[in-house]
Amino acid sequence: MAKDDLSTPNEQKEYSRRDMLKMTALAGGGIALGASGFGTVLELLGNKNGEANAANQSTVPFFGNHQAGITTAHQNYGYLAAFDIDPSVHDAAKIMALFITWTRLAATLTQGKREVNSDNKELPPNDTNEARDLGAANLTITFGLGHSFFTKDGKDRFGVAAHMPKQLTAMPHIAHETLDPAISNGDLCVQVCADVQQVAFHALRNLIKEALGTANIRWMESGFLNAPKGQTPRNLFGFKDGTANVADSEDQKNVIWTGSDEPQWMRGGTYLGYRKIKMIIETWDRDSYSDQENVFGRKKNSGAPFGQRHEKDPVIMNKMPADAHVRLAHGTGKQIYRRAYSYTNGIQPQTGNLDAGLLFISYQNKPQDSFIPMLRLLGKSDALNEYTDHIATGLFAIPAGIKKNEYFAQHLFE
Amino acid sequence: MTNQKKIMFILLAALMLLPISACSSAQKSDGEKSAQTTADPVKQGTKKMQQINKNLQAALEKNDTAAIKKYGKQLNTQWLSYENGVRDRFPLQYAKIERYQQPIYAQSNLENPNAAQVKENSRALTDQLSDLLAAKETKAKPSKQMDQAVDDYLKYADEQIDQLVKTTKPFVQAVKDGDVEKAKKRYTLPRIYYERAEPIAESFGDLDPAIDARINDVETESDWSGFHEIERALWEKNSLKGQEKYADKLMADVLSLQKKAKSFKLTPKAMVAGAMELLEEAATSKITGEEERYSHTDLVDLQANVDGSKAVYQAAIPALIQGHKDLANQIDKQFQAFDKQMLKYKKSDTEYEDYTKLNKEQIREISNELSKLSKLMAQTAKIF
Ligand code: HEM
Numbered sequence: 144m145a146k147d148d149l150s151t152p153n154e155q156k157e158y159s160r161r162d163m164l165k166m167t168a169l170a171g172g173g174i175a176l177g178a179s180g181f182g183t184v185l186e187l188l189g190n191k192n193g194e195a196n197a198a199n200q201s202t203v204p205f206f207g208n209h210q211a212g213i214t215t216a217h218q219n220y221g222y223l224a225a226f227d228i229d230p231s232v233h234d235a236a237k238i239m240a241l242f243i244t245w246t247r248l249a250a251t252l253t254q255g256k257r258e259v260n261s262d263n264k265e266l267p268p269n270d271t272n273e274a275r276d277l278g279a280a281n282l283t284i285t286f287g288l289g290h291s292f293f294t295k296d297g298k299d300r301f302g303v304a305a306h307m308p309k310q311l312t313a314m315p316h317i318a319h320e321t322l323d324p325a326i327s328n329g330d331l332c333v334q335v336c337a338d339v340q341q342v343a344f345h346a347l348r349n350l351i352k353e354a355l356g357t358a359n360i361r362w363m364e365s366g367f368l369n370a371p372k373g374q375t376p377r378n379l380f381g382f383k384d385g386t387a388n389v390a391d392s393e394d395q396k397n398v399i400w401t402g403s404d405e406p407q408w409m410r411g412g413t414y415l416g417y418r419k420i421k422m423i424i425e426t427w428d429r430d431s432y433s434d435q436e437n438v439f440g441r442k443k444n445s446g447a448p449f450g451q452r453h454e455k456d457p458v459i460m461n462k463m464p465a466d467a468h469v470r471l472a473h474g475t476g477k478q479i480y481r482r483a484y485s486y487t488n489g490i491q492p493q494t495g496n497l498d499a500g501l502l503f504i505s506y507q508n509k510p511q512d513s514f515i516p517m518l519r520l521l522g523k524s525d526a527l528n529e530y531t532d533h534i535a536t537g538l539f540a541i542p543a544g545i546k547k548n549e550y551f552a553q554h555l556f557e
Numbered sequence: 558m559t560n561q562k563k564i565m566f567i568l569l570a571a572l573m574l575l576p577i578s579a580c581s582s583a584q585k586s587d588g589e590k591s592a593q594t595t596a597d598p599v600k601q602g603t604k605k606m607q608q609i610n611k612n613l614q615a616a617l618e619k620n621d622t623a624a625i626k627k628y629g630k631q632l633n634t635q636w637l638s639y640e641n642g643v644r645d646r647f648p649l650q651y652a653k654i655e656r657y658q659q660p661i662y663a664q665s666n667l668e669n670p671n672a673a674q675v676k677e678n679s680r681a682l683t684d685q686l687s688d689l690l691a692a693k694e695t696k697a698k699p700s701k702q703m704d705q706a707v708d709d710y711l712k713y714a715d716e717q718i719d720q721l722v723k724t725t726k727p728f729v730q731a732v733k734d735g736d737v738e739k740a741k742k743r744y745t746l747p748r749i750y751y752e753r754a755e756p757i758a759e760s761f762g763d764l765d766p767a768i769d770a771r772i773n774d775v776e777t778e779s780d781w782s783g784f785h786e787i788e789r790a791l792w793e794k795n796s797l798k799g800q801e802k803y804a805d806k807l808m809a810d811v812l813s814l815q816k817k818a819k820s821f822k823l824t825p826k827a828m829v830a831g832a833m834e835l836l837e838e839a840a841t842s843k844i845t846g847e848e849e850r851y852s853h854t855d856l857v858d859l860q861a862n863v864d865g866s867k868a869v870y871q872a873a874i875p876a877l878i879q880g881h882k883d884l885a886n887q888i889d890k891q892f893q894a895f896d897k898q899m900l901k902y903k904k905s906d907t908e909y910e911d912y913t914k915l916n917k918e919q920i921r922e923i924s925n926e927l928s929k930l931s932k933l934m935a936q937t938a939k940i941f
Contacts, residue, residue, distance in 0.1 A: 265826060
């Protein structure tokens with residue numbers, strides 16, 4: 144371990160490449176080598192006396208039945224990024240190696256640890272260091288696979304097309320969208336969320352760095368969403384967003400998690416539906432208060448549905464205008480689990496208007512029956528369309544949680 | 558291979574890339590071995606190279622363009638088929654052969670190869686191939702290897718700077734003659750030599766800015782001189798009025814660079830750092846079209862930067878293959894991949910596609926290959 148690393152109190156939070164390798168080997172050869180080792184190394188080097196003395200030391204477990212970052216309490220900052228497999232890669236083995244590396248890195252970073260640098264100071268550092276003093280801040284890293292990962296131009300790219308998740312398709316054309324292909328879709332996706340933006344960025348940056356050459360970053364979006372604990376956050380139109388999300392774990396099983404109709408490796412997973420939705424902020428801000436409420440069919444301050452008093456009261460459809468966003472979405476009779484972030488990106492130089500909107504992210508087990516029909520209906524009829532423009536899209540299969548000693552998408556390949 | 562086995566294979570390969578595996582570098586030390594054993598693949602491969610090279614020379618005599626191209630490409634295919642064996646056992650000879658074989662290959666991909674250049678390289682290749690046949694496998698001490706690497710690299714850099722002087726002269730002359738068309742034609746060649754050896758120029762404080770500053774690098778326009786000042790006159794103003802003094806200054810600066818470079822000392826670490834600087838240059842100012850913003854010849858510079866960093870890699874091969882063979886393999890492949898993609902845009906020795914003609918995807922593609930190269934090259938510091 145390099146000297147200046149030793150002198151810091153964070154020393155026990157670091158791994159050497161040798162430890163990483165051990166873990167990698169164990170993760171890769173999980174079946175062959177048995178269950179010993181991986182957890183042990185983690186514990187040994189773990190931040191044993193790292194009792195949460197500051198809020199940002201909190202961690203979310205990385206390994207589990209479902210991937211973290213889906214029903215995890217909504218962190219304040221989120222990044223969503225897509226990657227494309229490098230054109231030189233034709234062999235699943237290279238991709239497996241990347242997924243092993245990513246798993247290792249994600250398991251490390253989400254627990255508030257990092258890779259140690261080489262003793263050789265002529266080499267670039269392994270870790271980029273900006274999150275060194277910050278703790279994990281509830282960092283979660285969620286991995287997914289796009290339709291183009293399995294097949295592209297009608298070709299089975301890596302010999303796994305036969306195991307394609309049942310509900311994974313290329314996104315169909317939807318009314319009222321102006322998509323930019325460069326910031327849409329992709330072979331892989333990674334969602335990174337944390338309560339401290341710098342922690343989230345650090346994680347994604349290091350994932351990008353490790354992937355280069357096997358998978359290259361295609362696009363990256365970042366957003367924020369803040370609310371007092373236990374309250375529903377508001378989006379940039381000033382309305383509570385996420386009210387109708389199911390909170391009960393039995394309901395979540397019905398809405399979010401995939402079951403026996405999927406190939407074995409995909410069970411216990413979900414699908415991430417993504418839309419980057421530009422908000423025409425200035426037009427919205429000049430709209431009357433009552434019209435704004437009519438657009439959603441809910442009260443702006445309380446979030447209560449029309450005809451009701453409280454946010455969580457049931458929706459009464461016929462109290463809302465026919466084209467109200469909530470009425471249309473609710474009227475589909477389907478449910479999705481929304482986990483959006485707001486974004487801002489300076490101004491639009493041609494007009495001087497703000498460039499801002501919503502990174503709409505939803506999780507659901509049957510996107511073809513819920514997310515996509517909903518989009519179709521909203522695209523045609525939503526009162527909200529006057530104030531929004533869908534500019535990017537994506538649909539990704541999110542496999543089940545990763546177990547200790549295993550790596551992301553292992554059971555797709557093995 | 559089953560997937561499981563593949564994984565283990567990758568892990569082993571990954572292991573080889575790690576610094577901790579340096580201890581395993583005490584590979585088979587079966588003493589000195591000459592390549593002169595009958596079934597030796599290096600010997601056999603080299604003999605084939607000699608034969609193809611002979612054919613190439615015959616084609617050159619006859620001025621048979623099609624045959625020149627054919628044998629130039631054949632040489633490359635033959636070289637690729639056994640070069641790994643050469644690199645592992647005869648690293649010094651390996652780099653020298655690459656130096657002459659690769660320009661031949663580059664020429665053979667052009668519609669009209671430059672016969673004089675091919676001839677020159679082919680002749681040098683003849684000598685190198687005989688050297689390789691006679692060479693003994695040796696293992697120099699690591700420190701000695703690095704000194705040798707620096708010497709080899711400095712020789713390369715000197716050659717580039719000599720060529721820079723040689724090609725700047727006619728360019729400057731055309732500028733002073735006020736001949737816009739001729740000057741435009743002669744602009745790119747000295748740029749190539751300069752960009753290949755830029756780390757050397759950068760080590761002499763004011764010389765690099767005097768020769769190579771872009772307009773945004775200087776505080777006021779009156780401080781501006783060098784190639785890009787003349788570039789603007791040529792392509793933006795289409796007039797060489799008032800350029801004589803810049804032409805004279807450029808020549809003087811380039812000569813002064815040549816003089817200083819002759820006594821230039823370089824440490825191995827600085828040499829490797831220089832290779833990285835070249836790639837970073839390429840990845841920042843060349844790939845964005847900022848470097849040659851009037852002539853749009855950025856791809857020429859970009860390839861020259863990569864060539865310059867490749868020279869460092871080649872010089873460092875003997876040190877690199879001791880314990881980092883897999884890395885050397887990967888770098889080698891990536892240089893090939895990079896050069897191959899650049900061939901799509903290459904029109905002649907001094908001419909690549911106009912930067913502004915490339916679409917976003919093409920630029921991103923080049924940038925991506927460049928990033929992959931930089932990522933690998935950054936790992937060459939493992940030799941220290
Ligand atoms: C900028 C774009 C959008 C904004 C500002 C927005 C805002 C809202 C708001 C304020 C609510 C009411 C509170 C709640 O239940 O969370 C809501 C509900 C909902 N929205 Fe959106 N939304 C947007 C886009 C979408 C899209 C693209 C979809 C689906 C593809 C969608 C699906 C839903 C659903 C399913 C509900 C719950 C309806 C129910 O009560 O059952 N929204 N949205």
